[in-house]
Amino acid sequence: MNIDSIRDGYVIDHIAAGKAMRLYQMLGLDGLDCPVAVIKNVPSRKLGRKDILKIDSRVDLDLDVIGYVSPNATVSVIRDGKVTEKRHLAMPQRLVGILTCRNPRCITTTEQGLRQEFVLSADGRTYCCKYCESPA
Amino acid sequence: MTRHLLNILDLSVGEIDGLLRLASEIYDRPADYRDACRHQILATLFFEPSTRTRLSFESAMLSLGGNVLGFSDAASSSARKGESVADTVAVVSGYADVIAMRHPKEGAPMVAAAHSLVPVINAGDGGHYHPTQTLTDLMTVRREKGRLSGLTVGLCGDLKFGRTVHSLLGALTRYGGMRFVLISPDELRLPEFVRRNCLDATGVPYTESRSLEEVMGELDLLYMTRVQRERFFNEEEYLRLKDSYVLTPEKLRSAKPDMLILHPLPRVNEISTEVDADPRACYFRQAHYGRYVRMALILALLGKEKIEP
Incomplete structure (x- = not known):
């Protein structure tokens, strides 16, 4: 399987296997008109299997989304065909405007102009609504 | 600030x-x-x-x-x-x-x-949450019991939507030697976020029971709550659960002689009016505090x- 190299864009590597399509949707990549490659179930020494996303454009990437969906993912920034920066992600402390609170009693369901905000719990694994503290 | x-x-x-x-x-x-x-x-x-x-x-x-x-x-x-x-x-x-x-x-x-x-x-x-009710509850316990530590506290009724319970648990877990007994039907058990933040995070011991009578003798403090109609989207479920626990003089026979009975009020029928004359009932003094x-x-x-x- 041949996929052209990226000239100017990003390679999101070490995505947990099976999470690439969720990331593709949450990052809004379906709205781009540049080449985007979704590579699934690639053999990996570290993870066993992994997914990869390649984006051939300098779009604004929301790293919090990537850290939330797959905290072990890496993001390589490609400029003129070369890797200029490699970022290791972690679960972000806050997620703003990414998740929606499912608690029907939460103030976010009625208050105009209030952005959804979730905070990482003390366990370091789950997110809770900043306002009502319901789990994501 | x-x-x-x-x-x-x-x-x-x-x-x-x-x-x-x-x-x-x-x-x-x-x-x-x-x-x-x-x-x-x-x-x-x-x-x-x-x-x-x-x-x-x-x-x-x-x-x-x-x-x-x-x-x-x-x-x-x-x-x-x-x-x-x-x-x-x-x-x-x-x-x-x-x-x-x-x-x-x-x-x-x-x-x-x-x-x-x-x-x-x-x-x-x-x-x-309802933090000023919690301050009221704490003042009641301190004045009536003389201390805010070393108590076995029973929380009974609607532990899911009972905001007074959530705030009280958060406050009491910070005092030493506390133990909790959570008494509720399965449908009204303590929410995950309270369990995680107040109990699991602090390591304070707790047990759960569906029966008030079975645990009555262990308690130093019984905090009764009302099943709140306004928190239910489904009237049938409210009707099924509203009388899960009714405290009566008979049920109090196995309670310690100095156990305190608290309730954030309003009461509907979860505490029989016959209990009001019992010296252990302090919910009206609680409201005054x-x-x-x-x-x-x-x-x-x-x-x-x-x-x-």
Whole structure:
């Protein structure tokens, strides 16, 4: 399987296997008109299997989304065909405007102009609504 | 920076102890404080009906020589016209020195605090928190029991939507030697976020039971709660669960002679009126203490009395 190299864009590597399509949707990549490659179930020494996303454009990437969906993912920034920066992600402390609170009693369901905000719990694994503290 | 009270955990144990000391001092010598808030205004923004909490706040401010304005249900406010909490509070905080707010939506006081120029007190937000009820509960236990440690506390009834239970648990887990017995039907068990934040995070021991009678003899304190019709989307489920626990003199036979019975009120039928004459029943005294802790809190938030952290 041949996929052209990226000239100017990003390679999101070490995505947990099976999470690439969720990331593709949450990052809004379906709205781009540049080449985007979704590579699934690639053999990996570290993870066993992994997914990869390649984006051939300098779009604004929301790293919090990537850290939330797959905290072990890496993001390589490609400029003129070369890797200029490699970022290791972690679960972000806050997620703003990414998740929606499912608690029907939460103030976010009625208050105009209030952005959804979730905070990482003390366990370091789950997110809770900043306002009502319901789990994501 | 403006100080608010949204969650009982906004206060350190030292601050809670300071507030309870001040509340007891006011209780014993109310005349010394009757002009402490002269010419100051408390706004009571009650987007949800309340009798005790609203009147208790108003009585507290009036007893301090201050004034009160506000509304007692959303229908008589601009919320009916669709005004947001943020806008309502941004306006009202220019008319008052301190705001007490009750709202059916969870987290609404946090929104209010972010838009207020003056201290905001959470007077209950949905099934979430009710910190001034907790201060009331703590004052009751301290005055009636003489201590706030080494107690086995039974929490009975609606532990899912019972905001007073959530706040009380958060506060009591910070005192030493506490043990909890959670008594509820499966459908009204303690929510995950409270279990995680208050119990698992602190390692405080607790057990769960569906039967009040089975655990009655272990308890130093029994905190009864009402199954709240307004928290249910499904009337059938409310009807099925509303009489899960009814405390009667017969059930109290196996209780310790010095066990305290608390209830945040209003009571519907979860405590038989025959229990009222039992010296262990202290829910009406508890309601009276509420006025004094709210006086202490208003004084502290307005900077009239310094509470050491």
